Amino acid sequence: MLKKSFQSVLTTWFAGLLVLLPLTLTLILLAWLFGLLNSLVGPSTVIGRLFAALGQPFSSSPSLSYLLGTLVLLAAIYALGLAVQLGLKRPLARMTDVTLRRIPVFNKLYNLAERFVALLDKKEGADIEAMSPVWCFFGGKGVAVLALLPNPEPVEIDGRSYFAVLVPTAPIPVGGGLLYVPIDWVKPANMGIDAFTSIYVSMGINPPRVAAVEADAARE
Known part of the structure; x- marks a missing residue:
C-alpha cells in the first residue's frame, strides 16, 4: 500500500516536471543567448562603445x-x-x-x-513550394504514397519513362528519399502545398480527405 502511494506521488511529480521542463530549458537558453549577446555587443565591449558613440548626440547618459x-x-x-x-x-x-x-x-x-x-x-520552404503534390501507386495499383513532383519532365531510363519524385519524411517534410517512378504510377494529388505539408507534419492525423477520394477514383 505504501509502495503504491509512493509510486503515485512519484508519477505525479514526474508529470509536473515534464510540463515544467520545456519552459525551464527555454528560459535557460534565452539567458545563455542574452549573456552571449551581452559579451559580444554589450555596453562594455568595443562594439557597444561604438553604439554608444552613435547615440551620444542625442543623450549624455x-x-x-x-x-x-x-x-x-x-x-x-x-x-x-x-x-x-x-x-x-x-x-x-x-x-x-x-x-x-x-x-x-x-x-x-x-x-x-x-x-x-x-x-x-535561402528560404526554407522555397524548394517545396515549387513542387507539385502527387500520388504514387507502387505496382500500378499497390501502396499509395503521397509525394512531391519536383520536375514534370519525365526521364528516360532503359527505354522507359520515369518521374523523379520526392517522398518526404514525417513530421519533417523538407527531407526524404528521391525515387524514380514509372509515369503511369503517378497521379496528381489535386491539393495545395499547405495541405500536403499539414498531412506530413501531423504524421497522418490530418487525413487527405478530398484528395484520397479523387486518388481512389483515378486509380479505378
Missing part, C-alpha cells in the same frame, strides 16, 4: 546613448534593406566587386562570409 545608438543602427539597416528591395542590390554588388574584392587577403574572407550568408538567406 551612457546607458541611454547605447540604447539610442542601437536603435539608430537598426533603423539604418532597415533603410538599407528597403534600398536593396527597391533595386540597390546590383549597384552595391558592382561597388563591392571594384573595391573589396580587389584587396588580396580581404577578398577571400569576404567571399567566405558571402557564401555563408547565402546559405542563411
Whole structure:
C-alpha cells in the first residue's frame, strides 16, 4: 500500500516536471543567448562603445546613448534593406566587386562570409513550394504514397519513362528519399502545398480527405 502511494506521488511529480521542463530549458537558453549577446555587443565591449558613440548626440547618459545608438543602427539597416528591395542590390554588388574584392587577403574572407550568408538567406520552404503534390501507386495499383513532383519532365531510363519524385519524411517534410517512378504510377494529388505539408507534419492525423477520394477514383 505504501509502495503504491509512493509510486503515485512519484508519477505525479514526474508529470509536473515534464510540463515544467520545456519552459525551464527555454528560459535557460534565452539567458545563455542574452549573456552571449551581452559579451559580444554589450555596453562594455568595443562594439557597444561604438553604439554608444552613435547615440551620444542625442543623450549624455551612457546607458541611454547605447540604447539610442542601437536603435539608430537598426533603423539604418532597415533603410538599407528597403534600398536593396527597391533595386540597390546590383549597384552595391558592382561597388563591392571594384573595391573589396580587389584587396588580396580581404577578398577571400569576404567571399567566405558571402557564401555563408547565402546559405542563411535561402528560404526554407522555397524548394517545396515549387513542387507539385502527387500520388504514387507502387505496382500500378499497390501502396499509395503521397509525394512531391519536383520536375514534370519525365526521364528516360532503359527505354522507359520515369518521374523523379520526392517522398518526404514525417513530421519533417523538407527531407526524404528521391525515387524514380514509372509515369503511369503517378497521379496528381489535386491539393495545395499547405495541405500536403499539414498531412506530413501531423504524421497522418490530418487525413487527405478530398484528395484520397479523387486518388481512389483515378486509380479505378
